[in-house]
Amino acid sequence: MENIKVIFTKDSVGEVQLFSDDKKAGKMDISVSDGKLRVYHTEVDAEYEGKGFAKLLLNQLVIYAKENNLRIIPLCPYVLAQFRHHPEEYAEVWPQKKDIND
Template identity: 35%
Template sequence: MTGDLPIELELTGTKGRYLVKGPDGAEAEMTYTSIGESQIIIDHTMVPDAFRGQGIGARLVARAVEDARAAGKTILPLCPFAAAQFQRHPEWADVLKH
């Protein structure tokens, strides 16, 4: 079950990437850029066909929200998928950059 697959975080300087790796080698990812110490910009979400319809993309965005909240950061969702997730989850308003 893909809901059990862990979400990993890779950091490279100001760039970050949350990813889920499937047993077949497929990777779903959400990338972001850190802006200073207080904001991240989600710029891309990609979910391969092997993961479609399983909520993996939503899990990736939710993890970014959890991490941003814990770090006192805000999120600017430039990625259309992430922006749509923020519209579906008004409870994330505390981390949404206006």
């Protein structure tokens, strides 16, 4: 069973990390300020590719954003592609596409 946790440092820069059997399998680099959660990079270790782990990370990120009333700014190519392909799924956390470059 995967264990996903959100980790922030004091300056609101951090990672969303995904662990599989206590081994780090992937991460997203993020920062939070002014009600916006910026996603810079998504990475899944090679041995876990093709198992949907990037989507698991994104789902947890969206849950976190909703719980904390944050809008997601998808600077990461993977997250931006998911938002563009499934805008209805992410409308609550990505209400205005013009926010991409904020």
